[in-house]
Amino acid sequence: MTSTPVLKFAPFSSSADTAFWHSLSNRKLTDYRLSKEAQPIFASFATGHRPDMPARAAVSAESFERDPAAARVGQVYLMRGDLFNTNTLDEFKKADIAAMTQTCAGEIARAITSGDVLSDNSQLHRFVLLTFSDLKKYKFYYWFAFPALVPTDTPLTQLALQPIADSLTEEQMSAIAAGVTALCASTPTLSAFIVDMRGSDEDDGPAAAVLPLTDMAPEMFDDERVLFAVMDASGVAAHTSKHVKGVEKDSKGRLVPRVCDLAGTMDPTRLATTAVDLNLKLMRWRLMPSVDLERIAATKCLLLGAGTLGCNVARALLGWGVRHITFVDNGRVSFSNPVRQSLFQFEDCLDGGKPKAETAALRLRQIFPGVTTRGIVMSIPMAGHPVSPAAFPQTMANTRKLQSLISEHDVVFLLTDTREARWLPTVIAAAENKVCMTAALGFDTYVAMRHGHPSGPSGNMTTGCYFCNDGTAPQNSTRDRTLDQQCTVSRPGVSMIAAATVVELLISLMHHPQGVTVGLTDPSDDDASPMGAVPQQIRGSVSGFSSMLFAGHPFSHCIACSRKVVDLWQSDPERLLRDAVNDPKLLEDLTGITEMKALVDNLADIDIDIDISDDEAEAN
Numbered sequence: 001m002t003s004t005p006v007l008k009f010a011p012f013s014s015s016a017d018t019a020f021w022h023s024l025s026n027r028k029l030t031d032y033r034l035s036k037e038a039q040p041i042f043a044s045f046a047t048g049h050r051p052d053m054p055a056r057a058a059v060s061a062e063s064f065e066r067d068p069a070a071a072r073v074g075q076v077y078l079m080r081g082d083l084f085n086t087n088t089l090d091e092f093k094k095a096d097i098a099a100m101t102q103t104c105a106g107e108i109a110r111a112i113t114s115g116d117v118l119s120d121n122s123q124l125h126r127f128v129l130l131t132f133s134d135l136k137k138y139k140f141y142y143w144f145a146f147p148a149l150v151p152t153d154t155p156l157t158q159l160a161l162q163p164i165a166d167s168l169t170e171e172q173m174s175a176i177a178a179g180v181t182a183l184c185a186s187t188p189t190l191s192a193f194i195v196d197m198r199g200s201d202e203d204d205g206p207a208a209a210v211l212p213l214t215d216m217a218p219e220m221f222d223d224e225r226v227l228f229a230v231m232d233a234s235g236v237a238a239h240t241s242k243h244v245k246g247v248e249k250d251s252k253g254r255l256v257p258r259v260c261d262l263a264g265t266m267d268p269t270r271l272a273t274t275a276v277d278l279n280l281k282l283m284r285w286r287l288m289p290s291v292d293l294e295r296i297a298a299t300k301c302l303l304l305g306a307g308t309l310g311c312n313v314a315r316a317l318l319g320w321g322v323r324h325i326t327f328v329d330n331g332r333v334s335f336s337n338p339v340r341q342s343l344f345q346f347e348d349c350l351d352g353g354k355p356k357a358e359t360a361a362l363r364l365r366q367i368f369p370g371v372t373t374r375g376i377v378m379s380i381p382m383a384g385h386p387v388s389p390a391a392f393p394q395t396m397a398n399t400r401k402l403q404s405l406i407s408e409h410d411v412v413f414l415l416t417d418t419r420e421a422r423w424l425p426t427v428i429a430a431a432e433n434k435v436c437m438t439a440a441l442g443f444d445t446y447v448a449m450r451h452g453h454p455s456g457p458s459g460n461m462t463t464g465c466y467f468c469n470d471g472t473a474p475q476n477s478t479r480d481r482t483l484d485q486q487c488t489v490s491r492p493g494v495s496m497i498a499a500a501t502v503v504e505l506l507i508s509l510m511h512h513p514q515g516v517t518v519g520l521t522d523p524s525d526d527d528a529s530p531m532g533a534v535p536q537q538i539r540g541s542v543s544g545f546s547s548m549l550f551a552g553h554p555f556s557h558c559i560a561c562s563r564k565v566v567d568l569w570q571s572d573p574e575r576l577l578r579d580a581v582n583d584p585k586l587l588e589d590l591t592g593i594t595e596m597k598a599l600v601d602n603l604a605d606i607d608i609d610i611d612i613s614d615d616e617a618e619a620n
């Protein structure tokens with residue numbers, strides 16, 4: 001007499017595709033972060049494997065999104081899983097996967113004793129996935145466990161198998177097939193059911209009825225005409241027990257975790273993007289939970305000037321995750337530039353020098369291929385730089401081009417060499433309601449400033465601009481300069497400090513509760529935004545290693561941002577430009593400064609001191 005074989009638990013074999021790990025990385029960065037809570041996921045497995053082949057439980061990118069209500073797709077079943085993410089390799093190594101497996105098995109046992117499995121068979125299949133994602137190296141450590149409740153007292157034995165056609169009639173088999181199809185339609189998680197053939201004894205009774213497990217009644221247990229049927233022979237034994245198996249072994253049969261190294265398969269550009277994002281997101285997790293990285297990344301920045309300030313501002317923006325940077329400059333890289341202008345190299349100076357704007361964009365892409373950047377070689381029309389009637393159409397064309405560039409971007413940075421090149425962009429940015437940021441250098445001093453927004457009283461600006469402190473229109477500052485006045489005359493570190501400061505000011509401004517249109521704030525209010533103070537301007541000096549915060553008020557007669565200038569720009573830009581380039585004094589007439597000066601002259605007996613000195617060397 002041969003003994004009947006004992007029914008054994010056949011372990012699942014796990015399979016995780018590349019897309020699963022990519023999706024896990026994204027979720028780790030955006031959703032899970034440092035959470036150690038169990039996250040719900042799903043694996044899929046199919047029946048019908050050869051008896052000597054383990055069933056494959058596969059996880060893919062869809063594993064995070066599957067709808068548990070649709071637990072079976074064709075002959076592929078879904079299995080519920082608990083995903084545990086650890087945050088360090090040490091934490092991963094110390095994690096007690098046996099205990100997690102035991103807890104998971106407890107869920108299965110609870111579903112059995114509560115009867116929940118009768119209506120939702122998928123609760124019999126569960127798994128645990130323990131991971132550590134080394135996102136900097138793109139390496140994933142993981143360990144699967146598929147808990148199975150193993151009977152300890154009375155082992156289940158396997159009966160002699162026989163073809164179904166030997167026991168059932170054709171009518172019964174086709175009735176079962178139709179019944180299963182109908183039941184599957186209403187119960188997506190179905191994998192076990194009852195076949196009731198008691199009706200086949202009667203003349204007009206059904207050959208076989210297929211019933212859900214919830215219809216099980218006590219009188220069915222000893223009736224041979226009622227069968228318990230499963231569609232999946234690889235399911236776990238439905239027997240509660242404290243004895244749990246299921247922690248997966250590695251390919252060599254050892255009880256150790258596995259590791260998946262995707263670094264070699266990753267596109268390097270994507271690797272760079274992920275790594276850059278990771279650094280910023282780590283900063284958000286640990287230090288600045290309210291930083292809006294998505295908004296920063298989506299901000300389009302226009303940099304007017306690709307010299308020392310332009311190069312350094314671009315690098316600071318890149319560091320913050322800004323992904324859209326456009327340079328405007330008409331200069332070429334000269335031999336003196338690369339040591340100070342951080343995006344250029346010696347070879348850029350050869351053969352007369354490459355265009356600065358295009359070269360800066362190229363270098364930015366070489367540093368980080370994920371950035372969208374371009375360089376526009378163009379002169380910015382300058383106040384006080386007369387243009388002949390023949391050349392004026394080109395000046396107007398450049399003006400229109402500048403206007404469309406400003407309107408395409410969210411933030412304009414004024415980083416040009418000269419004061420007068422900042423005038424037209426200041427006017428256009430005010431008219432287009434754009435955020436306008438200025439950085440300017442003296443020999444050992446700098447200023448970083450934000451311009452206002454035209455939502456102040458009577459349509460005036462909310463804060464002052466770069467020109468609001470001036471009592472005079474810009475003149476050609478490059479005329480009659482000696483050699484020492486033409487070259488860069490600032491201490492080399494000042495540009496880096498100014499560039500960094502103006503970018504940090506923008507980031508703080510973007511996080512102010514009132515948004516980028518906020519007016520003057522208390523410069524000493526460190527709680528003005530989640531990033532801290534949002535001053536209107538910062539003036540610093542490296543001779544005393546000091547910086548001071550100022551609230552620059554809007555000047556109603558400003559030659560750049562006052563209502564009269566912006567109105568004329570909007571009604572007759574050609575006239576405004578012609579006046580400004582040929583005779584900037586007309587701007588003073590327009591804004592009423594001329595009248596003010598006359599008034600002051602007439603009040604000679606009153607001691608009034610208007611300081612119109614230019615304390616910035618305007619070197620870049």
Ligand SMILES: [Zn+2]
Nearest residue numbers: 465468558561
């Ligand atoms: Zn102004």
